[in-house]
Amino acid sequence: MKPRILMATTGRILRQLRHDRRTIALLVVVPAALLTLVYFMYVDQPTPPGQPTTFDRIALVMLGIFPFVIMFLVTSIAMLRERTSGTLERLLTTPLGKLDLLFGYGIAFGLAAAVQATVAAAVAYWVFDLDTAGSFGLVIGIAVIDAVLGVALGLLCSAFARTEFQAVQFLPVVVVPQLLLCGLFVARDQMAGWLQALSDAFPLSYAIEALQEVGTHAEPTGRMWRDVAVVLGAVVVALVLAAATLRRRSG
Amino acid sequence: MDHAIAVRDLDVDRGGRRVLDGISCRVPRGTVTGLLGPSGSGKTTFMRAVVGVQVISDGTVTVLGQPAGTPALRHRVGYLTQAPSVYADLTVRENARYFAALYGRGRVEADRAISDVGLAEAAGQLVATLSGGQRSRASLACALVGEPELVILDEPTVGQDPVLRADLWARFHAMAAAGTTLLVSSHVMDEAARCDRLLLIRQGRLIADDSPAAIRAAAGVDDLDEAFLRLIRASETRRATTGPEGS
Numbered sequence: 001m002k003p004r005i006l007m008a009t010t011g012r013i014l015r016q017l018r019h020d021r022r023t024i025a026l027l028v029v030v031p032a033a034l035l036t037l038v039y040f041m042y043v044d045q046p047t048p049p050g051q052p053t054t055f056d057r058i059a060l061v062m063l064g065i066f067p068f069v070i071m072f073l074v075t076s077i078a079m080l081r082e083r084t085s086g087t088l089e090r091l092l093t094t095p096l097g098k099l100d101l102l103f104g105y106g107i108a109f110g111l112a113a114a115v116q117a118t119v120a121a122a123v124a125y126w127v128f129d130l131d132t133a134g135s136f137g138l139v140i141g142i143a144v145i146d147a148v149l150g151v152a153l154g155l156l157c158s159a160f161a162r163t164e165f166q167a168v169q170f171l172p173v174v175v176v177p178q179l180l181l182c183g184l185f186v187a188r189d190q191m192a193g194w195l196q197a198l199s200d201a202f203p204l205s206y207a208i209e210a211l212q213e214v215g216t217h218a219e220p221t222g223r224m225w226r227d228v229a230v231v232l233g234a235v236v237v238a239l240v241l242a243a244a245t246l247r248r249r250s251g
Numbered sequence: 252m253d254h255a256i257a258v259r260d261l262d263v264d265r266g267g268r269r270v271l272d273g274i275s276c277r278v279p280r281g282t283v284t285g286l287l288g289p290s291g292s293g294k295t296t297f298m299r300a301v302v303g304v305q306v307i308s309d310g311t312v313t314v315l316g317q318p319a320g321t322p323a324l325r326h327r328v329g330y331l332t333q334a335p336s337v338y339a340d341l342t343v344r345e346n347a348r349y350f351a352a353l354y355g356r357g358r359v360e361a362d363r364a365i366s367d368v369g370l371a372e373a374a375g376q377l378v379a380t381l382s383g384g385q386r387s388r389a390s391l392a393c394a395l396v397g398e399p400e401l402v403i404l405d406e407p408t409v410g411q412d413p414v415l416r417a418d419l420w421a422r423f424h425a426m427a428a429a430g431t432t433l434l435v436s437s438h439v440m441d442e443a444a445r446c447d448r449l450l451l452i453r454q455g456r457l458i459a460d461d462s463p464a465a466i467r468a469a470a471g472v473d474d475l476d477e478a479f480l481r482l483i484r485a486s487e488t489r490r491a492t493t494g495p496e497g498s
Binding site: 004005008009011012015016019020085086087089090091092093094095096248249250251 | 265266302303304305306320325326328330332334335336337338339340341345349350352353354355377393397
């Protein structure tokens with residue numbers, strides 16, 4: 001990796017995003033709008049004494065899930081466009097390193113996710129009175145890491161798609177199982193053993209657990225740091241695997 | 252090392268079919284070499300082999316003294332693909348600046364590459380809004396912006412206005428005079444006449460490798476189109492009499 005090329009690539013991807021006003025609007029507005037729906041779904045639900053409200057529990061998890069899902073989709077389509085437009089083949093004939101390109105996507109969409117997560121979290125905390133024991137900053141930090149996980153998995157999956165049709169099919173294959181088993185619908189320790197094993201193998205489970213730790217503890221816990229480390233490790237593994245799928249020479 | 256490209260016994264197979272068959276040739280430095288041949292003859296595959304992005308079956312391709320595709324060559328070789336490969340959602344200037352940055356060049360070089368291809372007026376325009384010809388010139392600017400020693404151009408002048416086409420060819424010759432080597436594919440014969448040397452490929456085989464004047468003289472006609480036709484007929488007769496293994 002060369003810092004100059006990595007920075008140029010990150011800047012190029014952000015410039016492409018800047019020219020696409022509608023995508024920016026969707027990125028910023030959609031998570032906040034969905035949180036509004038979640039708020040009104042649960043506003044009249046009774047809360048058992050001493051427990052966090054259902055909205056607090058679900059909105060916190062959603063702040064991690066939205067950036068993950070959205071960035072997975074955006075990235076897999078963006079990378080597929082690099083392949084189909086011929087720009088990827090061209091880039092690979094230049095001094096650009098494969099990791100310059102992949103980390104460029106990670107950083108650029110990670111920055112976009114930071115804006116997205118800040119707006120969504122601001123709406124959750126100040127409009128809908130989301131209550132967490134831990135800090136606002138930690139929630140945003142973990143949401144950005146979740147987004148980068150989505151970017152890394154999107155980059156990896158786009159290698160296995162020839163068309164946009166195929167690329168969007170990876171959402172139900174790669175993303176939905178992680179959503180189902182991350183502990184949002186059924187607590188992880190109440191699942192059958194084999195489901196727990198699957199859940200343990202999915203990086204999103206750790207991302208969600210980290211958010212839940214922030215929700216219930218005033219100070220960052222060791223478990224939260226371990227979870228963050230696991231997610232970052234998964235990001236690096238996915239990016240390295242994605243680099244291995246980029247071939248400079250083809251038939 | 253006075254050859255920019257040296258190819259020996261190059262075979263390429265794609266999808267179980269032989270696309271390039273026993274090609275050997277040399278391209279001298281500081282020249283404009285035309286790569287001629289009908290669509291499907293193997294021109295693009297040959298160029299890809301020179302750039303080092305094509306898996307080859309046999310033979311060697313040496314570029315600027317190193318095996319094609321060597322990492323160090325990525326700084327020294329510029330490649331224009333046939334389909335314009337630039338970012339449609341960026342402006343011409345943003346595209347040129349990005350590719351300039353990859354080669355360690357700056358804004359000055361980017362602006363010069365844009366004006367060299369006659370796009371200075373459209374520099375601030377999104378590539379998606381350009382005409383086909385402008386888009387392929389934007390792509391050309393990105394291939395030239397790194398000031399490479401060897402430039403591989405796959406049909407750079409298709410769909411261009413005749414005046415612009417003449418300008419681009421003048422530009423190519425000025426680059427060659429300054430020491431750059433250019434390999435330019437085309438299927439237009441009036442462009443062949445502008446080259447210092449010509450490589451004629453048909454059905455994956457090299458039929459001619461000479462200067463336009465020598466090719467005219469060998470065929471005994473003044474018209475290059477007619478000269479190529481005669482060379483093709485002669486090579487077919489030779490293959491028919493010496494059998495499929497002959498060359």
